[in-house]
Amino acid sequence: MKKILTLLVLLTAVVSTQAQNSLMENSRRVSTRGYAEKEVTPDIIYLSISLKEYYQDGNSKKKVSIETLEKQLFDAAMKNGVRKDDFTIQNIYSYNAETKKKNNELLQSRQYRIKVTNLNNLNTMMDEVDPKGLQSTSISGYDHSQKRQIEKELKTSAVKDARTNAEILANADGGSVGKALMINDNSNVNWNEIMPQPRMYSMAKTANAEMDAAGEGLDLNIRPIKLTCNIDAVFELK
Incomplete structure (x- = not known):
């Protein structure tokens, strides 16, 4: 019975389609x-931000950890209205701070993707993160x-x-x-x-000094x- 009903439905659909085509032709x-x-x-942007660990004053015993930098960025993002679900880690890297030294500790770098819907205080948000730990920032996408x-x-x-x-x-x-x-x-x-x-903005220490001197920030x-x-x-x- 089910097969018969299915066949009838298919035949009805075919006849209906043929009738429409005939109407179109005639x-x-x-x-x-x-x-x-x-x-x-666009009123929404997606930021790609990379943070990196570093040694204070070149002293290998005074490391600023990636967890410290991440907390700074996370707290600043939450203060700017970013939702917790819109703050995600994209990639994790390791690198050598001094490649010439033996047994040098690997430092960590992390890349984050942040969905920002409040663009008014974005530069203020970035100011709350240690500039020496900011490796790069880019606008990776837009939305509305x-x-x-x-x-x-x-x-x-x-x-x-x-x-x-x-x-x-x-x-x-x-x-x-x-x-x-x-x-x-x-x-x-x-x-x-x-x-x-998307444009890439270097946030290294030397680049920061040049940008500050020129009175520039993240171009929005x-x-x-x-x-x-x-x-x-x-x-x-x-």
């Missing part, structure tokens, strides 16, 4: 394309808190644009446009692919990006 129709674009400024809503608005505008274009063509032939027979979404709004190339001049949406549509031609 009806007068107009094909067109819709386009929409929108400039958006209203991403889904923005994509919805783009697709809606693109469909309306397709209908407008179809009406222009139909009016030129003395006709009018009816319902949409087919809408094909060709857009692929991938935020990771359309974002600007986040520019608007252009999102686009393309759809193909077929409308009934009356």
Whole structure:
């Protein structure tokens, strides 16, 4: 009995599809394309921060541990509104502080990924971390808190644009446009692919001195990006 019901469902689907295709083939129709674009400024950034252990004043007995540096960064991030789940360790490395010395202790370096939604106090957050323990900082990605809503608005505008274009063509032939027979979404709004190339900021001691002298910090001049949406549509031609 179940097999018979399954077969009936499949036959119904096939007949329905054939009927739709027949309607498309036999009806007068107009094909067109819709386009929409929108400039958006990201309000979320992903930071990639590397911390490294070091010896105070070159004294191998006075090591600033990676745990100490990590706590500084973690506390500063939490104070800036970062959620605990958005503070993650990406990689762990080891390195030699003095490669010429024998039996030299390996020092540890860790790379963190932090999702930041409050960009106002970001430089202040970085100031709370020991600059000698900061190896590098980079903006590795961007996002937007209203991403889904923005994509919805783009697709809606693109469909309306397709209908407008179809009406222009139909009016030129003395006709009018009816319902949409087919809408094909060709857009692929991938935020990771359309974002600007992430920049790397060296936070080594010497680089810090030069940046401070120049009055510079972590560059957060986040520019608007252009999102686009393309759809193909077929409308009934009356």
